[in-house]
Amino acid sequence: MSLQTKEEVLLDMRAAGSELGWLCSPQEEGWELLQTVVNGSLFYTYSVCSVLKGEQDNWLRTTFIQRRPAASRIFVELQFIVRDCNSFDGAPLSCKETFNMYAAEADADVGTSFRKGHFRKVATVAPDEISVRGDLKVNIETKVVEALSRKGFYLAFQDLGGCVALLSVRVYYKSCPAIVLGLAAFPDTVAGVDSVALREVSGQCVSNAVSMETPRMHCTLEGEWVVPVGQCQCQPGFEAVNQTCQACQPGFFKASVSSELCDQCPANTQRSLPGAQSCPCKEGFYRSPEDPQSAGCSGLPSAPRDVYATSITVGKLRLSWQPPLDTGGRDDMSYSVSCERCEAAACQPCGEELRFEPHSSDLRETRVTVVGLELGLNYTFTVEARSGVSQFSSSRATASLTTAVLHTDPPRVMLIRLEKQTATSLTLSWAVSQRTSRHAPRYELTYRKKDEGTTDITTYTVLVLEKNMVQISDLTPATTYVFRVTALSHEGTPNGEGKEHEFETLPQGQCGDQSPAVAGGLWVLFVLPHCRTVYRSKRRGSRARRGPEDTYFSSPEQLKPLKTYVDPHTYEDPNAAVLKFATEIHPSHITKQKVIGAGEFGEVYCGTLKVPGRKETMVAIKTLKPGYTEKQRREFLSEASIMGQFSHPNIIRLEGVVTKFKHAMIVTEYMENGALDKYLRAHDGEVSCYQLVGMLHGIAAGMKYLSDMNYVHRDLAARNILVNGSLECKVSDFGLSRVLEDDPEGTYTTSGGKIPIRWTAPEAIAYRKFTSASDVWSFGIVMWEVMAFGERPYWDMSNHEVMKAINEEFRLPAPMDCPSAVYQLMLQCWLQDRSKRPRFTDIVSLLDKLLRNPESLKTIADFDPRVSIRLPSTSGSDGSPFRSVAEWLESIKMSQYLENFSHAGIVTMEQVLQMKTEDVRNIGVRLPGHLKRIVYSILGLKDQISTLSVFAV
Missing domain, CATH: 1.10.150.50 (Transcription Factor, Ets-1)
Structure with missing residues (x-):
């Protein structure tokens, strides 16, 4: 429909013809109704031409014109002729070539009553074209009468001594016509109400259409529609056709509210009915809950192919297989492996001693490592292929492999120990490598006198033993014997040559247990290197940042944490770390309510968690945005692997994760007041000094817990502290390097990445030496932020200016009204020598003392407003x-x-x-x-x- 102006006529002089009945004053002179031919057409006109009579005051008043209530702005179109005064011989100076237009409002028709004082002047009407004798030039002028408010009005035309002919008077108002635009219907709207330049008008969606916000358009003073806001969209099952929403045709569907057209039913679906929101799957085909309705239906996968096993080491093999020939058209394939062990024609499920690495279910790769196999048994492994639609069918796509009897090497003897010695006997024991069979191993022990090895004939004594300890008697005093112990295979053959060891009997007449001296020395020889290796291996797999050279960690208390943090990045499969440290939550237990922020990987929602058997709780839900890579998914979930290891009232609590579904999520407790820095800025001056110190005490307690676990935060700042409704502060954001990678705020690039300069200790900036001591420096900056109500550390100084100032011993000054004891603690945290900074244990103790003695907070640190x-x-x-x-x-x-x-x-x-x-x-x-x-x-x-x-x- 056109957007052009609509004109509603209230009076048309030409249409009325000779039945006008307008009032003339004076009645016998001045204006008169004439029948006139203009340019070959017959018109009834009102004319006046009393030029030669001198000054005039002739009035012509219309009949009562009723007004539509909303029409407060009226247009008057005049067609008229004005004669040139010079065309009259002897025309007086009072001759006019203009006339005036007046208007008067009334609530009822006053008949012939006429009072000039009731009228207000609207305009002086001047012609563009002046007519001379025999040459009639018609003028057209449009005047506006505004601010009308009563039921009707009169127009009047005043002649002051001219020669004028009114050919036409058309009175009308403008409106924006009723229209359907953007699937929204807008009513006929009078223009210019209250002289508003743009009148906002609400529309209504057409049938089977909806809108997130009420559609609106604006009606101008000239009656034109402009500036559409909001748009209606057709509901599911309907598409837009000529400003209407029509049902989708058979064989087509539309699943959501949108402006899109209906789509043809996808593959493996049935022909839909009119107005369909989706197309049902054909028999034997399915959609997963995560699949959109626009996706085609998928079939079930066929069985995996070519399952085979490869032995790796003793009791360990790798199962591999090929993907199914037919995946059902899906790319979300996963595999699970089950196991049975068979002995003497009887089979039973494999026990807990058998392990699958990384795990036995939800495998994305076509291989798995099996650990803990025993000798002498047959194993049957069944591999099942699953996709997102396998849950809808009871049939299973499996392939099996039954291994032959595993021929693995017997255990090896690792060391021999002298337990006891006498003049005629030696008691020996030995340790072996990991057993790979449930059957007890057997050993072959051989020994001889040492001096016999120099002759052509050497005499060995051979013993077959079932225990790893033996006492050998009837030996010669003060004689050295050479021993060799080897483990026997299942068939009874020795496993290798074995290493020879020498032990000596005591001299005759000397008796007793000499093992503490002699055997103890052997124990040190064999065991200590092994212990040292294990110790180093554990340190390599730990996140602890300390070393022997670090005097900050030299106290015994620091070296004895109750629990040690394990870096999830040391796991070969990061998913295993998530499963170990985090609880899996089914997405149906989570309800998202509203977006409260955006993280690096996706949006953050506030919502609820309702697990069966537990009370519903408010939670924060971090999501992984669509289109993520597998690397991004691992990095996203690694934060949960870190958080899942912590349990402290001042550390943000991990509720669980969603990893086994398409959309990964991390669910944590909900902190109503958000980030600490924003909260403090919004409540500047509203939180007491005592409460601020209480907040710092909570943060320090959380950091003490992390330090005791050998965890270094590296990004401690008020923005990474969350506040709940009780003003409890909790340390959060354990995704350090990932956050810094994409956060230009307050970071500085070094050869090792980016670090937040304003919060980072100088040794960490210069040498990337991150320790609990560098976290203490950052805590000092957090103290300053809290006492300054979220002020930016170092204000508008650049990163280079900050580093230069710190190296020149500049430290942040005390904030306004900061207790002296609190500021002194800040300065201690900012000592250049990290070994002299307080530990978090000391910080918690000092803040606790301040809170127990509020009087200590009344002494205020010196404040210099210029700094x-x-x-x-x-x-x-x-x-x-x-x-x-x-x-x-x-x-x-x-x-x-x-x-x-x-x-x-x-x-x-x-x-x-x-x-x-x-x-x-x-x-x-x-x-x-x-x-x-x-x-x-x-x-x-x-x-x-x-x-x-x-x-x-």
């Missing part, structure tokens, strides 16, 4: 005095009070300098933090002026 409110409180950005109150308030981030200053008449900086604390309070600055910020800034300005005056003198 603590850096630059903004003393001068403009270029060092010059402030030019206006607005510039000054903006510099100290108090622009919201500009109107307060203006209303109080404080419009110059000279007036600002005269203000006292009570004056600032009286203009409406009530919040304590804001009041102090403004007052201290004024003090800084006065102090600067005084200093400049001294220099000037």
Whole structure:
């Protein structure tokens, strides 16, 4: 439909013909109704031509014109002829070539009653074309009558001595016509109501269409539709056709509210009915819950192919297989492996001693390692192929492999120990490698006298034993014997040559157990290197950042954590770390409610968690955005592997993860007040000093727990502390390197990556030496942020300026009203020598003492507004005095009070300098933090002026 203006006519002089009945005053002179031929057409016109009679005052009034209630702006189109005064011989000076138009409102028709005083002038009508004798030139003018409010009105035309013919008077108002646009219907709307330039009009979606917001358009003064806002879209099963929503044709569907057309039914679906929102799957084909309705239906996968086993080491093999020939058209294949062991024609499920690496179910790769196999048994492994639709069918796509009897090597003898010795006997024991059979191994022991090895004939004594200890008697005193122990295979053959060891019997007459001296030495020889290897291996697999050279960690208390953090990145399969440290949650137990933020990997929601048997709880839900790579998925879930190892009231609690479904999620407890820095900025001056110190105590307690677990946070900042409804603070954000990779805020690039300069200790910046001591430095910055109500550390200094200042021993000054004891603790955290910084144990203890003795918080640290409110409180950005109150308030981030200053008449900086604390309070600055910020800034300005005056003198 056209968007052109619609005109509603209220009066048309031409249409009325001779039945006008307008009132003339005076009645016998002036205007008169004539029948006139103009350009060959017959018209009834009102004319007046009393030019030669001198000054005139002739009025012509219309009949009562009823007004539509909403039509407050009326257009009057006039067609008229005006004769040139020079065309009259002897025309007086009073001759006019214009006439006036008037209007008067009324609630009822007053008949022939006519009072000039009731009329208000609308316009003086002047022609564009002047007619001369025999040459009639028609003029067309349109005038506007505004602000009409009563039921009707009159128009009047005043002649003051001209020669005028009114050919046509057409009175109308404009409206924006009823229209359907963007699947929304808008009603006929009168233009110019209350003289509003753009009148907003709400529309209504057509049948079978909906909109997220009410569709709107704007009607102009000229009756034109402009600026459409919002759009309706057809509901599922309907598509837009000529501004209507029509049902999808058979064989087509539309699954969602959108402006798209209906789609043809996808592969493996049945022909749909009219208005279908989806196409049902054919028999034997399915959709998974994660599949969109626009996707085709999938068949079940066929069985895996070519299952085979490869032996790796003793009791360990690798199962491999080929994917199914037919995947059913899906790419979400996974595999599970089950096991039976057979002995003497009887089979039973494999026990818990058999392990699958990485695991036995939900395998994405076509291989798995089996550990813990025993000798002498047959194993049957069954591999099942599954896809996202396998759950809808009871049939299983499996392939099996029955291994032959596993021929694995017998255990090996690792060391021989002398347990006891006498003059005629030696008691020996030995250790073996891991057993790979449930049957006890047998051993072959051979021994001889040492001196017999130099002759051509050597005599060996051979013993076959079933235990790893033996006492050998009837030996010669003071004689050295050579021993060799080897393990026997299942068939009774020795496993290798075995290493020879020498032991000596005691001299005759000497008896007793000498094992502590002799055998003890052998034990040290064999065992200590092994222990040392294990110890080093454990340190390599740990996240602990400390070393023997680090005096900060030299105390025994620091070296004995109750539990040690395990870095999930040391796992060959990161998914195994997630399964070990995090609880799997079914997505049906999670309800998302609203978006509360955005993380690196996706949006963060507030929602609920309802696990059967547990009370429903509020949670925060981190999601992984679509289109992620497998590497991004592993990095996303690694944070859960870290959080899952922690359990402390001041560490954000991990509720669980969703990993076995398409959309991975991390679910944590919900913290109502969000990030600490934003909370403090929003409540500047509203939180007491005692509460602030309590917050710091909670953060320090959480960091002490992490330090005790050998975990180094590396990104401790107020933005990474979350606050709940009880103002409890909890340490969060354990995705360090990933966050820093994409966060340009406060980071500095080094050869090892990016680090947050403003919060990082100097040794960590220079040498990337991250320890619990560097976390203590960061905690000092967090203390400053908290006491400064979220102020940015080092203000607007650049990263290079910050590093240079720190190296030159500059430290952040005390915030306003900061207790001296708290600021002194900050300075201790910022000591250049990290070994001299307090430990988190010391920090928690000191803050606890301050909280137990609130009087200790009343001594306030020295405050210098020229430094603590850096630059903004003393001068403009270029060092010059402030030019206006607005510039000054903006510099100290108090622009919201500009109107307060203006209303109080404080419009110059000279007036600002005269203000006292009570004056600032009286203009409406009530919040304590804001009041102090403004007052201290004024003090800084006065102090600067005084200093400049001294220099000037």
